Amino acid sequence: MxxxxxxxxxxxxxxxxxxxxxxxxxxxxxxxxxxxxxxxxxxxxxxxxxxxxxxxxxxxxxxxxxxxxxxxxxxxxxxxxxxxxxxxxxxxxxxxxxxxxxxxxxxxxxxxxxxxIVAPRWVPYKERLQPGDLSPGDLLPVDDDDPRLVPTYLVGADEDVDRGQVKVVAADLGLGRVRTLSVEGRDLAAQRWHDGVGGPEAPIAKQAPHNCWSCGFLVLLAGPMSSTFGVCANGNANDDGRVVTLDHGCGAHSEVKLTRTQQPAPMPDHVFDSFTEDRETF
Structure with a gap:
């Protein structure tokens, strides 16, 4: 045609x-x-x-x-x-x-x-990728002008002075991380984590008796993310090893207690059969 x-x-x-x-x-x-x-x-x-x-x-x-x-x-x-x-x-x-x-x-x-009937709007492969799509051996290069990353020496002032100085020297010598997370990249990650399964709107968090901020299994993050996020270290929890918001929660909180009605019923006393002994006596 x-x-x-x-x-x-x-x-x-x-x-x-x-x-x-x-x-x-x-x-x-x-x-x-x-x-x-x-x-x-x-x-x-x-x-x-x-x-x-x-x-x-x-x-x-x-x-x-x-x-x-x-x-x-x-x-x-x-x-x-x-x-x-x-x-x-x-x-x-x-x-x-x-x-x-x-x-x-x-x-x-x-x-x-x-x-x-028309073809769907074309989406670049990088935008189509979802977490878990990469297989062993796959490579996903980052663009040189990716707004999520900036040269490491530019963000030294955002961290403590000692770490900032180390980053500057490492960059000058060609060592360490050449680029690190920009403010925009950090905000995108924070929004993604907040809206995900480790955020306060997750169904499991809405039913939780306590929030993660008071849980003994919470490992706090360092830097600007520390006031909002941590990592779950409870091996019995669904979020073990994942980033969670401080207002997230689940039923595996370190201080969770079962009510009397939720506790298992006590085991009955052992039954002692005295009938046989009584017959032997007579």
Whole structure:
């Protein structure tokens, strides 16, 4: 199926003609409006002939309407009856020079309507990756201008002085981390952790009797994250080894106690069979 450069009309473009009809579920909706340029409006057959130059006749349906691109340019719409393009329509743009009767065909294109099946928006592979997608041996390089990272020597002032000095020297010597987390990268991570399974809105946290900040199994983080996050060190908890917010929680809190009704029923006393001994005595 041959088409020329893709062309999309402006959403607020005035309409020169009305809808003649609909064909093959094209779902083309053009508002009725009186024609303002009789030369462009009358160029239906010119537009159809240009369309048929590269398209089989059995794929072109009836003329559906015409909308204006500007004062001297308009687009004719034809139904597409190709079974593989349900909901699409042909658009042929024509124009003329001012005070001229000759119409020139600018482009021919196949456009989707509201009911058309189109491919999903392309997403770069880096944006499609989810935690757990990387397999052993896979590499995921970071762009040089990734806003989540900055040169380590630029953030030395954000940490304590001694560590900052070490970072500067290590960077100058080509040792240690060349880049470290930027403020933007830190904020993105903090938001992601807060909204995840280790945050306060997790279902398990909403049912927890206490928060993580008072749990003996919480390992606090150092640096600017320490006031909001920690790491769970309870091997019996779902979040063991994960970053959790201080207002997260679960039923494995170090100070959790069972109520009397939640405690297991006490074992009954042992039963002593004295009947046999009594018979032996007599």
């Amino acid at each position: 041959s088409t020329h450069r893709r062309h999309t009309p402006a959403p607020d473009a005035p309409v020169l003609g009305g809808v003649v009809g609909a064909c093959h579920d094209a779902d083309v909706k053009l508002a009725l409006s009186p024609a303002t340029d009789s030369v462009l409006t009358g160029a239906v057959e010119v537009a159809r002939a240009a369309l048929l130059e590269g398209t089989p006749a059995d794929q072109v349906g009836e003329h559906l309407g015409i909308w204006a691109e500007d004062g001297l340019t308009a687009t004719h719409v034809f139904a597409c009856v190709h079974p593989g393009y349900v909901g699409w329509h042909w658009a042929v743009t024509v124009s003329r020079v001012e005070e001229a009767e000759l119409v020139t065909v600018d482009e021919v294109v196949l456009l989707p309507g509201d009911a058309a």
